[in-house]
Amino acid sequence: MRVFIEEKKFGDKIIFQNASFEIPELSRTAVLGPSGCGKTTLMRILSGLDKDYLGRIESPPVNPVILFQEDRLSERISVMSNLIAVTDDRNKALSTLASLSLGGEEKSHIHELSGGMRRRVAIARLLLVDSDYVFLDEPFRGLDDSTRKKVSSLILEYAKNRTLVFITHDEEDLPILSSDNVIRL
Amino acid sequence: MTSTIRESKAVKAGAIAFWLIVWEAASLLIGEELFLPSPVSVAARFIEIVPTSGFWTSVFFTLRRILLGFLLSVAAASLAASLSYRLQFFAVLVDPFVKIVRATPVASIVILVLVWVRSRNLSVIISFLMVFPIIYTNILEGLRATDKDLLEAASVYHITIMKKIRYIYLPSLSTYIQSAISISLGLAWKSGIAAEVIGLPDGSIGERVYEAKIYLSTPDLFAWTVVIIILAFLFERFFLGLSGYLLRRVEE
Numbered sequence: 065m066r067v068f069i070e071e072k073k074f075g076d077k078i079i080f081q082n083a084s085f086e087i088p089e090l091s092r093t094a095v096l097g098p099s100g101c102g103k104t105t106l107m108r109i110l111s112g113l114d115k116d117y118l119g120r121i122e123s124p125p126v127n128p129v130i131l132f133q134e135d136r137l138s139e140r141i142s143v144m145s146n147l148i149a150v151t152d153d154r155n156k157a158l159s160t161l162a163s164l165s166l167g168g169e170e171k172s173h174i175h176e177l178s179g180g181m182r183r184r185v186a187i188a189r190l191l192l193v194d195s196d197y198v199f200l201d202e203p204f205r206g207l208d209d210s211t212r213k214k215v216s217s218l219i220l221e222y223a224k225n226r227t228l229v230f231i232t233h234d235e236e237d238l239p240i241l242s243s244d245n246v247i248r249l
Numbered sequence: 250m251t252s253t254i255r256e257s258k259a260v261k262a263g264a265i266a267f268w269l270i271v272w273e274a275a276s277l278l279i280g281e282e283l284f285l286p287s288p289v290s291v292a293a294r295f296i297e298i299v300p301t302s303g304f305w306t307s308v309f310f311t312l313r314r315i316l317l318g319f320l321l322s323v324a325a326a327s328l329a330a331s332l333s334y335r336l337q338f339f340a341v342l343v344d345p346f347v348k349i350v351r352a353t354p355v356a357s358i359v360i361l362v363l364v365w366v367r368s369r370n371l372s373v374i375i376s377f378l379m380v381f382p383i384i385y386t387n388i389l390e391g392l393r394a395t396d397k398d399l400l401e402a403a404s405v406y407h408i409t410i411m412k413k414i415r416y417i418y419l420p421s422l423s424t425y426i427q428s429a430i431s432i433s434l435g436l437a438w439k440s441g442i443a444a445e446v447i448g449l450p451d452g453s454i455g456e457r458v459y460e461a462k463i464y465l466s467t468p469d470l471f472a473w474t475v476v477i478i479i480l481a482f483l484f485e486r487f488f489l490g491l492s493g494y495l496l497r498r499v500e501e
Contacts, residue, residue: 113401129405136402140420140500149416150406173500193406 065089065227067110069119072102079105080117085247087229094238095231097249103231104133104201106249110229111199125197125227133201133231135186137174143185144170151192160188163218165211179206187215191222198223200230204237216240286468294468295475304476311372311454312480315441318376319434325377326384333385334392343385351382359444368448372455375444376437383433391425392418415499423496430492431485438481 065087072080079102087093087110095103108114110121111128137146143166147157161167164184174182183206190198203219204212219228220242230241238246269288276287286294298304333340350358355375362374395418403413445455454473461469 111405113405127407130402132398132402134398136396136398138399138416138420140423141416142501145416145501149403149408149412171501189406 065110065124066122067119068121069109069117071119072105072109072117074105086245087227087247088245090225090227091245092223092228092241092243093230093245093247094241094243095229095247095249096235096238097233099233101249103233103249106247107199107201107229107231111197127195128197128199129190129193129195130199131186131190131201131203133205135182137182137185137189139174142171142173143177146174146185147189147192150189153192157188157192160191161185164188164215180208180211183207184211184215187219191218196226198226198228200228202232203230204232204234204240212240283465283467286471290468291471291475295472298469298472298476306452307454307457308476308480310450310452311441311445314370314372314453315376315437316484318373318441319380319437321373322377322380322433322437323384323430326381327388329381330385330388330392333389340389347382347385350378355379355440355443356447359447362444363448368445368450371444371448371450372441372453376441379436379440380433383436384429387425387429388422391422394425395421419496419499423500426492426496427489430488434485434488435481438477438484442477 067083067085067087069080069083071078071082095106097103105114107130109117110125111130112121112124113130138149143161144154144157147161147170148154151157158167158170161170164187166181166184166188169177169181169185174185177185187203190200200219204215207215228241230237230243232238272285272288276282276285279285282290329339329343333343358378359371359375362371362378366374399417400413403417408416442455442458445453446459447455449456449459454477458470458473458477461467461473
């Protein structure tokens, strides 16, 4: 995927100007930068969610899957219902929950969970969906070190034979997700 | 917990007893059953009319029609709200109808509808019309309040429309639906009975109420009013219970 952004503005504020990036197929690309520098905006452009900019993308991703910075789970329904919404395979949903140390939480409602548990449910939902392109926005937000390791190995396993783009403000995340391409903002 | 519930029930029973005493005292003070019958004579009349076949015929006549009007209205208003949510021009089209129906007095609508339809089915149309704006407005407001981020995520995850309804829209709408049902059920009864009192369909509760007024049988008027209150209460309890149960199932 080759990206050329002539200009991206929010109101009068210019976010990107004459920026170009390349994201090789099957790479593990990190988008690194401090808070507020436009990382999420770039992810939305790359994934096709934001088309309001001047520029072009060559070979854009088709039906990418995204782990949003906010968990974006349906608060009033159970963990399992949130997963069943994206897959009909209940057993796979259960085993994915178990692999994220969420076994036994399938009947819990999202509003009953801690921030870290919600994040893992959002990651479980991502892992249940098939796509050639995977975008992760601050994937380890709210996770402690040991959970971060467990989650990263699951994500890396999932990202095999897929193109992975992840957004982070933390340089330490780069080796955790074995990045081989870095876009610094 | 149990003692708190018991205390709360005792307080409620005390409040009812207080108003029955006030009613009895006022009735004794006036001393004329024609103007204000005592609770005892109303209860006696109520017990008298309940076992009669005419009572049940009237109850089922009215119940059937108000129920039909209510259910048709819920279905039509839900469909219209969904279309308005998706199609802006449809929302603009429906808006004047909703505003006019909401602002027009029930009596005016009843008399107007009587020009077009037989009084027999009047309460179906009136309860339909009175309930429609409430259900429509609540559901549309709930749909518009659905989390946009969640809908964007649903689109990224290719969640089907049926699953979106089941897992996103319905949980988001549940408080709006409960509130709409609670408000509109009472109105369906009030407007339905008012329509029957004006249109006088044969064998309806409205006709019984009107006859009680014509024959100056105030205990009958009160007894039928008690019947209407009880039916409206049971109706509300049933539908709130049913919708609550279904929405809880959705949230599982």
